[in-house]
Amino acid sequence: MLVSKIHRARVTGTDLNYIGSITIDETLMQAAGILAWELVQVADITNGARLETYVIPGDAGTGTVQINGAAAHLVQPGDLVIIMAFAWLDAMELERHHPKVILVDEQNRVVDVRDGHPL
Template identity: 55%
Template sequence: MQLRSFMSSKIHKATITEANLDYVGSITIDADLLDLAGLLPNEKVLVVSNTSGARLETYIIEGKRGTGYIGINGAASHLIGPGEEVIIIAFTLATEPVKPKAILVDSNNRYVCDLTEEQAAFAPETA
């Protein structure tokens, strides 16, 4: 049995609201956004900055609901700072492709739409 890594969840175009060097580490994400994207506390994620190109792996800490808060903590705050636009991606190991959950947020980290459904509408038709 061969396991492959597939994208399972994504928050697209999120904005970092705070960076805290003195925190132990991780990324804190509004609990509502976690629910919408199908992400869980302590889950490993790849954070990619659309602003600087920086990429890092860390784990999720659940933040306060309804705040739009997305904070980079610890050493990661040297790579990505407040105001940067990021993509937060989780992966899963599976033998077959999985149906990912991807959401788009605005500059205040408020839910805009489900990209999984939007992408399906624009997918090229195959014969």
């Protein structure tokens, strides 16, 4: 089940030689409830690519969204992406679950937080 997503974040950089992961501004991680080392799916709005990787925190307030390692072949700086976190939920959790949607501006600053409502 989708737990949270950061919607239309702009990729600020790539590092092909890094050992893997996506680096995300810690402020964005906290807003979305995404933890360090958590598995996320990244959908590139610009080119349609999808990938899975794990998260490492970037400096808070910088707007960093950097794709690292082999995934850097799939995404370019300036691309718009959706970063999605998922979790297994039991039946009781499903009854009250609403995914958190984090909307950001062009500098990847939080502009709105929605609780399960369609965009």
